[in-house]
Amino acid sequence: MELINPNFIQESKYQLKINNNLTQCLTCERKCKIARTKTGFCNTRMNIEGKIYALVYGCIPALFNNPIEKKPLFHFYPGTYALTAGTYGCNFSCPWCQNHHISHPSSPILDRIKDEKHYISPKRLVELTIKNHSSGTSISFNEPTLLFEYSLDVFKFAKQKGLYNTYVSNGYMTENVLNDLANNGLDAINIDIKGSAEMVQKYCGADVEIVWRNAKIAKELGVHVEITTLLIEKLNTNQNTIKSISKRICEELGEDTPFHITRSFPHYKSHKFGINEPTSIKSLEKSYKIAKNEGLNFVYIGNVNNRECENTICPKCSNLVIRRTEFGVKSLSLDSKGNCKYCGYPICRL
Incomplete structure (x- = not known):
């Protein structure tokens, strides 16, 4: 561990010691039981001498000043910019990942972390936000839950300066983590509902009901919630899937919850699953109509040239x-x- 910038190493807030060898990470719902010197599924949390430590605190290989609409968050401070930060790793295994270069890089994540020398403190991130004339922060690009402890500290400094804080997430954090985020300055979150229970289990190795649970909890806690579904031909473009997602958004989150149906392009391991073409415009338009017919007031089509859809x-x-x-x-x-x-x-x- 001496090769990793010590600033990157931060004790995980939520963990449970099982025995002298195993400690359970309680940051996300994978709840990995990690042996000493090993990392969990995301490769960013390690058991060091019986305690779980995050290895990416302030390790920010991706930093851009983006319009809030790019999250996408369409009904939250429209027209403003958010300084957007991301790190390495992910707690999902989506073969179509659009940001696989940092979430699932070609070389081992631990090696990437060792190569990163530049540390951005929470206070410095907020200073950069102000310097770039942004209205707030966003933790995105990879799964932001991996930067949970870092986020809490960023939020504290951001709120002192009157800035907002946002997440773009797969929604798989534990309830304790979500409550902490909401109670310490998370203002808005875009949560990705990837598809049916069967699809999410098969391709992402996750339980989509946990994602739905967290979307509801976030809304109950006063966080602004928007939902995205990345449409992928033959995987989640069937009528029943889109109808079910739209109906649940309407019934469980409210008819005014923005729903972004976005076009996917072949990335990462897509070709191994026969995904060789972008989502068809026909599938996007059909899904849009289904969502509107289910009663949602704000439905958008993303990653297309037609701005009228937005x-x-x-x-x-x-x-x-x-x-x-x-x-x-x-x-x-x-x-x-x-x-x-x-x-x-x-x-x-x-």
Whole structure:
């Protein structure tokens, strides 16, 4: 461990010692039982002398100043920018991963961490956020839960400066972690509902019911929630899957919960599963119609050239209230509280 920048090593907040050799990580719902000197599924948490330590605290190989719309978060401070940070690793095994270069890099993650020498402290990240004229922070690119302890410290400094904090997540953290995030400054989260229970178990090695549980908990805790489904031909494009997801969003999270149906492109190990083409426009449009028919007011199609699919129409008066460009906003017709300026219907959190 002497080869790793000591700033990157931080004791995990949630863990359970099982015996002299095994300690259980309780950061995400995999709840890995990790032997001494070994790492868990995500390869970013290690058992060092009987305790679990995160190895990526402040290890930020990906840092960009992005429009909030790129998360995507369409109904949260539209038109603003968030300094977006990510690290290595993931607690899912999706073969189509769009950010596999950092979530599942070609060389061992431990070697990548050892090669990273530049440490960005939580305070420095917030300083960079202000320097870049951003309105808040976002932990994204890979699974942000792996930066849980780091996030809590970032949130503290960000709130002191009046900034917002966001996550783009697979939603697989434990309830304790989610509660900590919400109670310490997480303002908004985009959660990826990848598909049916069978699909998520087969391809991601996860239980989608936990993701649904966390989406509901986040909303109950006052976090702004938006949902994304990356549409992948033959895996989650069937009518029943999209109908089921849309219905659950409407019933469990509310009809005004934004739902992003995004186009996927072959990445990572996609070809091994016969995924060789981008999602068809026909599948995207069909899914959009299904979601609208299930009662959702704000449905969007992402990763396509047609910007009309990303505009916001007021569900009450039918006026165009947000016109978007590529990862940005061209015009807003909202009042100071984020309501439709024509009829007062609540549209966004501001």
